[in-house]
Amino acid sequence: DTGVSQNPRHKITKRGQNVTFRCDPISEHNRLYWYRQTLGQGPEFLTYFQNEAQLEKSRLLSDRFSAERPKGSFSTLEIQRTEQGDSAMYLCASSLVGRVSQPQHFGDGTRLSIL
Amino acid sequence: DQQVKQNSPSLSVQEGRISILNCDYTNSMFDYFLWYKKYPAEGPTFLISISSIKDKNEDGRFTVFLNKSAKHLSLHIVPSQPGDSAVYFCAASEVRGGSYIPTFGRGTSLIVHP
Numbered sequence: 171d172t173g174v175s176q177n178p179r180h181k182i183t184k185r186g187q188n189v190t191f192r193c194d195p196i197s198e199h200n201r202l203y204w205y206r207q208t209l210g211q212g213p214e215f216l217t218y219f220q221n222e223a224q225l226e227k228s229r230l231l232s233d234r235f236s237a238e239r240p241k242g243s244f245s246t247l248e249i250q251r252t253e254q255g256d257s258a259m260y261l262c263a264s265s266l267v268g269r270v271s272q273p274q275h276f277g278d279g280t281r282l283s284i285l
Numbered sequence: 286d287q288q289v290k291q292n293s294p295s296l297s298v299q300e301g302r303i304s305i306l307n308c309d310y311t312n313s314m315f316d317y318f319l320w321y322k323k324y325p326a327e328g329p330t331f332l333i334s335i336s337s338i339k340d341k342n343e344d345g346r347f348t349v350f351l352n353k354s355a356k357h358l359s360l361h362i363v364p365s366q367p368g369d370s371a372v373y374f375c376a377a378s379e380v381r382g383g384s385y386i387p388t389f390g391r392g393t394s395l396i397v398h399p
Contacts, residue, residue, distance in 0.1 A: 174328070201384060212289075212374050212389025213329065218382065226382030261328055271317050271336060271385060276328030 172196070174277035176262050182283045183252060190248045191280045195264030202245050203274055204237055205261040206230065213261050213276075219245060220267060249282075257284045288312045289377050291390035298397050304362040306393050308375030311356065315377035317385050320349060320360045323372045323392070332373075333360070365397045 175194040183189050195202045201220050205213035216235070217227045221242035231237075234253075239245040249256055259281050263274035290309045298304045306320075316337035321329035335342040335349045335358070342349050348361045358377075362369055372394050376387035 203386075210391060212376070212391050214389070215386050218384055218386065220383065226384070226386060263328075265384075267384075271334070273319060273331040273334055274387070275331065276321075278326065278328045 174262055174264050174275055176260075176277035176280050178280060179278065180281045180283070182285065184285050185252055185254060187252055188248065188250045189252060189282060190246050191260055191262075191282075192244060192246050193262030193264075193277060194244045195262070196275055198266065199264035199275070200242065200267050201265045201272075201274075202239055203263040203265075204245070204247050205263065205276075207259040207261055207279070208257075216247075252282075252284050254284050257282055286311075287390075288315075289375060289388050289390040291373075291375055291393050293393050294391070295394040295396070298365045298395065300367055300397055300399050301364045304360075304365045304369065304395055304397065306360040306362075306373050306375070306395065308358045308360075308377075308390055309356060310358075310377045310388075312377065312379065312388070313356070314379040315388070317378040318349070318351060318358050319376045319378065319387060320347075321374045321376060321389075322369075323374060329374055362395075365395075367397050367399050370395055370397050 203218040204216040219239040259279040265272040319334040320332040372392040375390040378385035378387045
């Protein structure tokens with residue numbers, strides 16, 4: 171069990187640049203979730219995929235954010251034209267489908283810093 | 286508006302004693318509840334969960350209690366150990382798009398003193 175893997179661990183970029191993060195879920199998990207966590211807050215849901223289908227998006231996910239999971243395995247989260255307020259920890263989680271109440275397993279996150 | 290509240294930002298407990306972490310929620314659509322533990326520089330780790338059809342779930346030293354009428358849940362850790370020192374997040378879930386989607390509280394930092 172290799173766990174959920176996220177790359178890169180840290181990303182520092184200038185305001186206005188585009189950034190892309192990658193998440194590799196636990197291999198047998200067909201659900202994948204993205205969250206954002208800022209200082210002093212809990213994780214906030216952004217979006218989730220079942221296989222390659224994006225089934226739910228939060229209103230937090232502005233049109234500068236896009237997520238893909240093209241082959242139902244790894245996923246990418248892209249932020250275009252980054253803003254200071256995008257500085258946060260971006261967490262990915264995965265779970266099994268079949269039993270609705272399966273807990274999610276989190277990766278260690280990608281910390282984004284906007285200069 | 287915070288739908289899930291953890292009103293104690295921190296809690297300090299002596300090793301061997303009981304730790305009680307509390308959580309309140311406002312959305313009556315929540316029907317699956319979880320606790321996650323988080324160490325620095327790591328992602329949250331699932332600890333224990335409870336469905337709304339139950340009022341208690343126990344796993345070793347960890348017990349979660351749910352009071353639906355009060356919209357309140359708590360996590361009891363007994364006996365507490367120094368390795369339990371971490372931030373604990375309460376999460377309350379509702380089904381959206383076919384999956385339980387959790388709403389997290391802000392966390393409670395637990396420190397267990399030897």
